[in-house]
Amino acid sequence: MLSDQIQTQINRELGKYPADQKQSAVMAALRFVQDEKGWIANEDMADIAVYLGMPQMAVFEVATFYHMYNLKPMGRHTLTVCTNISCMLCGSGETVEHLSKRLGIGLGEVTADGKFGLREGECMGACVDAPMFTINNKKLCGRLTSEKIDQILAELDKQ
């Protein structure tokens, strides 16, 4: 079941589209679920499908197409490192390596305490700040160095 809050959010989104085009709200709906739970389960997709009157498979297609949707629990703080060309040239390899070492997990994994998750992402359109990662797809952290990463991790650890 979609929570009341999510339903309210979706309803607001639906106002933007014609009544017979409810599926236009699918990306937003998936985002609301992820914001609330941190990830999107198959059951959530099925619920969204019913809510928007669209095939379950169509929701699944969208959810799997965009890498920013988490299809499994990805920890309280999901760090998504850009590994596309600009970031790669500026050392995203080291960023990943440093994060893996510090957190003790590889890409696509979550720390045992469920605090941190590590993901690989596509170009974030901010290559000027390469290398970079995002926190929960919301906050961009660029010009990363080992020191800066440690600092960010320490701050997150406190939260």
Add this chain to the structure above:
Amino acid sequence: MINIEIDGKKVEVENGRSVIEAAHQAGIYIPHFCYHKKLSIAANCRMCLVQVEKAPKPLPACATPVAEGMKVFTASEQAVKAQKGVMEFLLINHPLDCPICDQGGECELQDLAVGYGGSASRYQEEKRVVLHKDIGPLVSAEEMSRCINCTRCVRFGIEIGGEMELGQAFRGEHAEIMSFVSGTVNSELSGNMIDLCPVGALTSKPFRYKARTWELSRRKSISPHDSLGSNLAVQVMDNRVMRVLPLENEAVNECWLSDKDRFSYEGLNSAQRLTRPMLKQGGRWQEVEWQVALEYVANGLRQVGKEAGAENIGALATGNSTLEEMYLLQKLVRGLGSDNVDFRLRQADFSADGKQLGAPWLGMSVAELNQADRFLLVGSFLRKDQPLLAARIRHAVKRGAQASVLHSADDDLLMKVANKLIVAPSEMVSMLAQILQTLAAEKKAAVDASVQPLLQGVATSATAQAIARSLMSGERSVILLGNFAQQHPQAAQLQLLAQHIAALCNGRFGFLGEAANSVGGYLAQAVPSAKGMNAAAMLASPRKAYLLLNVEAELDTQNGAQAVAAMQAADMVVALSAYKHQASEYADVMLPISPFTETSGTFVNTEGRVQSFKGAVKPLGEARPAWKVLRVLGNLLNVAGFDYDSSEAVRDEVLKGMEVSSKLNNQLQGLTVQPAAAMHGLQRVSEVPIYATDAVVRRSAPLQATHDALPPHAAMHGEELKKLGVTPGAQVKVKTAQGSAQLAIAADDKLPMGVVRVAAGHASTAWLGAMFGTISVERA
């Protein structure tokens, strides 16, 4: 019209067509994978790249609309270079092991790779691997690494099947065709995805690794199941049917087949096949020679005729029997002096007999369904009963037609339904009367006196009014009576109302025929004339002798329990059947006859299209075509006019000089109607499930493994269950006047109140008897 030039050839094409369509029109082939004439354009394979004058880059022919003066080159250096480039990309990840692929020899990729592929691959890296999927017993998705992501299968599901069961998940190199949470594909049209898949990703599960295409010979045939009469290519090896594919016929099945038509062949060689004549002697079944069996039958019939009178002989055939078989059956019993012959075994109401101006039929051509703009579907399990007619109506609805439904169940039609009236069976007549009432009021037309009794005291509901208005607003309105309406105890009243509704909205009405020969049976005169008994009468007042053609008494009749009782009470029952079945309990003789692939014959489909076919293989064992068996019986019984030397001779006797269309007429005249007495208590709603309709499909193992063939359960509205204090999932005892059955019960809030839905056509529910009527449920 637009003039363009393709490879120097001048072509005139309709505005809005694509270059690939123009090329096909001109007989020029452009290589392609994702393009399919019946599906939307995806333009994702890029195989169809062609050079267009003044365009800087090659363009995909499937997605490029024609423009005046356009010059297209399909085989220029630029075009071929582009096509070869695309082919190289497609082959990068495609396994290069055609010899072990089930699609080998009939693969579009293989064929085109011969023309456009390199002789060796420049790609040395690892290929991508896509895991196999299990999507059900019919379609194999064992080799998904072979998929080229053309999405034809996905588009078929959405656009033709009406339901998106497969989709393309993930993206780029990780894109995969799959179902949601590993679900099975349950569409009754799923087999078409096999034909559509240009590679060996989706293949036929039952046919997998059975034979190579070049080992098979193709024989034309006609499907013996539903009333569409789909055209088949029956593929044969070593005198055995290996596979069935559609034979394209735009006016009938287009390029599709329902799964029933496609996979029923798996039942042809079932272990239950009856391969030798059998005689019951001293309570034991014995295999005997044909001569012995036939003489026994002839003597028996003669004796019954002499001692009890010929009117004590009854003949019953299923609507899946051929025209020739039914004609000879009626000729035989009539030659013996009886008029008791019928093929409408699931019908309950015969009051239209003698009042109808012709054979009941669709009332229009099948292709005209696509053109209609208003539909009223009365009592029809449309998707399951006539899957491809459902696809045509779905197509019309997609293009803006309105479909309304009057029924006792609310199964998803996978199309937009404008209005629906879901009511108990006993309410159907009054609901249809409401629609007529509204129409008459809106049109200020007087209603014919013959229907007046049904309109007495009828108050019109808002939905009935909406349906009436929808019908009125159309230019080509169509009212269709489905299987349920035809099996309904007030079928004639429904028909009469439909007739008047159609007249008032300048529309047409017709029947979605139940079986392959629902029209043919009438042309073959396999119905009683005024003095004879119809199917129901023959079973209600038992005869001394029965001739059964393809009939499984407990499964193929309106009231299975009663039918079996009648058989048991008879002195002699002759079962002409392709299979050993329950007849061994009540029959005296079982004569092995050929199913449709082993005989020649004719089916007249629901639009009155006469389609003859030849046998695809030789009869199994000592089975013989039923028309031959009946001919010999005619000879043994000295009935005049039984010297045919071919089934064609029989057909010509029936149809020669006959204008079939003049024999088709749905109009009722002189029928007097009385509203049925009110019903009390719960009523039964029953359908014959899609894979329970006839003897062949009942024995097709892959079809029996589908979701649609799950054993029947009972279903009721949740509120009704609460009233009874029964929890969903519990075992209950379902009882009717004739018998009872123990079944699991489910809650289905889409059902109307006051009904219990229990399927017919299945051994576990046969003893419940009548398909309609009162029924009760109690805790087991």
